[in-house]
Amino acid sequence: MEQGKNTIEPVKAEDFLPAVIHCKMQGWRLVQLCATRLPGRYELSYSFAKDLALRTLRLVVDETDRVPSITQIYPGAFLQENEMAELFGVQVADISRDYRQKLYRIARETPFKEKG
Amino acid sequence: MAKQSIVPFGPQHPVLPEPVHLDLVLEDEVVVKAVPSIGFVHRGLEKLVETKDFKEYVYIAERVCGICSFGHGMGYCQSVEHILGVEVPRRADYLRTIWMEMSRIHSHLLWLGLLADAMGFESLFMQSWRLREKILDMFDATTGGRIIFSVNCIGGVLKDMDNGMLRRLVETLDSIERDLRPLADTFLQDYTVGTRLIGLGVLKGEDATLAGAVGPMLRASGVGYDARQLGYAAYNDLDFAPVTAQEGDSYARCQVRIQEIYQSIRLIRQAADKIPNGPISVPVKGNPNGEYFQRIEQPRGEAVYYVKGSGGKFIDRFRLRTPTTSNIPPMLDMLKGCQLADVPLLILTIDPCISCTER
Numbered sequence: 001m002e003q004g005k006n007t008i009e010p011v012k013a014e015d016f017l018p019a020v021i022h023c024k025m026q027g028w029r030l031v032q033l034c035a036t037r038l039p040g041r042y043e044l045s046y047s048f049a050k051d052l053a054l055r056t057l058r059l060v061v062d063e064t065d066r067v068p069s070i071t072q073i074y075p076g077a078f079l080q081e082n083e084m085a086e087l088f089g090v091q092v093a094d095i096s097r098d099y100r101q102k103l104y105r106i107a108r109e110t111p112f113k114e115k116g
Numbered sequence: 117m118a119k120q121s122i123v124p125f126g127p128q129h130p131v132l133p134e135p136v137h138l139d140l141v142l143e144d145e146v147v148v149k150a151v152p153s154i155g156f157v158h159r160g161l162e163k164l165v166e167t168k169d170f171k172e173y174v175y176i177a178e179r180v181c182g183i184c185s186f187g188h189g190m191g192y193c194q195s196v197e198h199i200l201g202v203e204v205p206r207r208a209d210y211l212r213t214i215w216m217e218m219s220r221i222h223s224h225l226l227w228l229g230l231l232a233d234a235m236g237f238e239s240l241f242m243q244s245w246r247l248r249e250k251i252l253d254m255f256d257a258t259t260g261g262r263i264i265f266s267v268n269c270i271g272g273v274l275k276d277m278d279n280g281m282l283r284r285l286v287e288t289l290d291s292i293e294r295d296l297r298p299l300a301d302t303f304l305q306d307y308t309v310g311t312r313l314i315g316l317g318v319l320k321g322e323d324a325t326l327a328g329a330v331g332p333m334l335r336a337s338g339v340g341y342d343a344r345q346l347g348y349a350a351y352n353d354l355d356f357a358p359v360t361a362q363e364g365d366s367y368a369r370c371q372v373r374i375q376e377i378y379q380s381i382r383l384i385r386q387a388a389d390k391i392p393n394g395p396i397s398v399p400v401k402g403n404p405n406g407e408y409f410q411r412i413e414q415p416r417g418e419a420v421y422y423v424k425g426s427g428g429k430f431i432d433r434f435r436l437r438t439p440t441t442s443n444i445p446p447m448l449d450m451l452k453g454c455q456l457a458d459v460p461l462l463i464l465t466i467d468p469c470i471s472c473t474e475r
Contacts, residue, residue, distance in 0.1 A: 004346055006408075006409060008407070008409075029325050029326075029328065030328050031328075031411075031418070031420055031437070031442075032409075032420045032422075032435070032437035033437075034422055034433075034435040034437070036424060036432065036433040036435075037433075045409075045422070047409060047420065049411075052345060052346055054409060054411065056409060074326075074328070075326070075327065075445065076326070076327045076328035076442065076445035076446065077328075078445065079441055079444055079445065080437070080441065097151075099153075102153075102155075103153075103154065103155050104154070104155030104158040104474070105155045105156055105158065106155070106158055106160075111160060111163065112160075112162070112163055115166055
């Protein structure tokens with residue numbers, strides 16, 4: 001049996017950055033960022049770990065919404081934020097190292113946005 | 117301010133087996149900034165999950181990388197098994213642990229060879245890879261494959277090891293341990309190796325955590341986190357503690373990986389002693405409906421497997437955050453202030469896997 005809590009916590013857009021800052025202040029390290037496509041929306045997961053516990057903040061946004069970058073809080077997030085933007089078309093605002101769709105040399109724009 | 121110049125590094129470079137490009141901003145011969153470009157070999161394997169049966173996808177997950185292939189298959193299977201509520205037979209857990217630790221030995225020996233080659237120490241490179249052959253032969257004997265094994269399945273594993281095979285595996289490990297000692301002494305005590313590694317690319321523990329470093333890179337900076345402590349597979353039955361070093365430099369990263377080879381040998385011996393009899397898989401009914409984040413300790417560090425299904429035979433989303441994805445940002449921090457001539461070696465000490473990163 002695995003040790004450590006593994007939770008997913010929904011968070012509203014206005015509470016998102018304060019929640020990330022709170023994670024940082026409490027000593028949680030950034031583990032991963034992930035986008036999942038929903039009809040007309042994106043489900044974004046931001047996972048943090050402390051000791052053996054894993055905590056995922058879940059943010060659901062519309063396709064046209066701009067999501068604030070967390071690179072000012074967790075600088076190492078830039079690669080995964082660029083990946084979300086490039087593969088899914090998530091609009092991430094103010095990434096510290098923004099590749100502007102040039103991270104991956106891929107033939108199609110936002111190939112993960114549509115199913116199949 | 118001194119005059120700055122930009123030197124392109126890669127994507128093809130003698131020390132890099134896979135393509136990665138860096139624009140190195142230099143003042144004289146000192147790196148002041150590094151801008152990475154990846155994405156030369158992106159394959160879209162995560163998206164294939166939408167068109168492959170979730171049981172068949174195990175074989176795709178394995179093909180994310182040729183070195184961590186077993187772990188990728190296992191991480192994916194464990195995520196799906198958790199969603200389905202499948203309890204894997206204990207013998208399968210032990211077999212997975214044994215193959216996982218063999219993968220770690222294989223990966224670290226491969227890295228030691230690449231490190232020696234990057235320093236121009238060709239005899240050390242050849243001796244490291246000669247030793248690695250023994251592990252590849254044991255993979256061949258136990259799974260039928262040397263790189264891609266296809267032994268994981270949802271609900272357990274597809275192949276078993278009988279007592280004779282386990283005994284042969286332990287004997288092979290005894291000989292690897294014996295042959296590794298003079299190699300380890302050379303890596304850790306040779307004057308030339310020391311001059312190239314000691315004090316190069318120092319990453320303090322706090323910086324490593326903040327930048328998201330994982331695996332040997334994190335532990336070489338004194339942070340004792342190892343995802344195997346989570347107790348998945350058979351790790352909760354085995355006695356081990358994370359290998360750490362305090363210096364945070366390239367030498368410490370080499371030291372941690374060498375000690376982890378010895379640790380993996382001890383773990384396999386323990387597992388071979390304790391492995392229970394019984395079935396190696398259970399039948400799986402239904403389709404995954406739910407989501408789960410699974411963490412495992414790959415040779416290069418913590419990997420995260422996210423699976424989300426909605427009751428169909430095709431999974432909605434599979435996400436794999438590989439160790440190299442997490443280790444690139446701290447690598448960029450380490451490059452600042454180093455000499456141009458040390459850049460190839462420093463990049464190598466994070467043990468980058470571009471195949472994993474561009475899955």
